[in-house]
Amino acid sequence: MSDQHSFETLAIHAGNTADPLTGAVVPPIYQVSTYKQDGVGGLRGGYEYSRSANPTRTALEENLAALEGGRRGLAFASGLAAEDCLLRTLLTPGDHVVIPNDAYGGTFRLFAKVASRWGVEFSVADTSDVDAVRAAITPRTKAVWVETPSNPLLGITDIAAVAGVARQAGVRLVVDNTFA
Ligand SMILES: Cc1ncc(COP(=O)(O)O)c(C=O)c1O
Structure with a gap:
């Protein structure tokens, strides 16, 4: 996302890419704990266990970071x-x-x-x-x-x-x- 985008545009698009599996235009809610690996340490998209990272949370974190002009966002339960x-x-x-x-x-x-x-x-x-x-x-x-x-x-x-x-x-x- 470039700095050219307005707050409203970033709010809709930042971190929000269509789901590669189904084309769903907003990220699905991933209700999963463990992710299959392609080998030892071979993580798909960086996911291994939802406590560390989860695609739904990643979308939120990237969106918030873009809106705040920050390098990273981290989302917590409270x-x-x-x-x-x-x-x-x-x-x-x-x-x-x-x-x-x-x-x-x-x-x-x-x-x-x-x-x-x-x-x-x-x-x-x-x-x-x-x-x-x-x-x-x-x-x-x-x-x-x-x-x-x-x-x-x-x-x-x-x-x-x-x-x-x-x-x-x-x-x-x-x-x-x-x-x-
Ligand atoms: C200024 C401030 N910080 C932190 C919190 C804590 O947030 P949470 O209830 O999600 O733990 C609150 C809750 O009202 C708050 O007003």
Whole structure:
């Protein structure tokens, strides 16, 4: 897909190729766990087991990546599953994360009740205030986490400005836009 396509066109076409087996114009829902291989390690289209990848999910992930102008999209069964995966991918014990002072309750509990038990520290900041975010970053900070609009207070964070602060500090920026 080229950048020439509009959002609406991408929404319909990105990641959505006709099914090679039947010509179905939208990808069928693949309700399968295991895929036959053509030999050891000989995967057809990269599929071996639906937990790792599934053509229906691939279509969604490619579509979302195109709409967001991203390199890859990853789809999860729930927002908290995505957050948990992200935490365990990015962080190791001793790392620190700056989270919003009005973070979604489930996100706060994930940090306060789960990640903290594995040695991940966090502190809160008003992420609508770029200086407050900058001041909250410590030498152990690995990520700044923002929610915009935030749940429940509908706070707005300037993503570009906070991205600049994060980049300067060499830390990742996580944006949860569930409410958008
Ligand atoms: C800002 C925000 N992040 C994450 C979640 C969690 O999403 P899920 O319920 O799919 O785990 C929610 C749910 O309302 C939310 O509002």
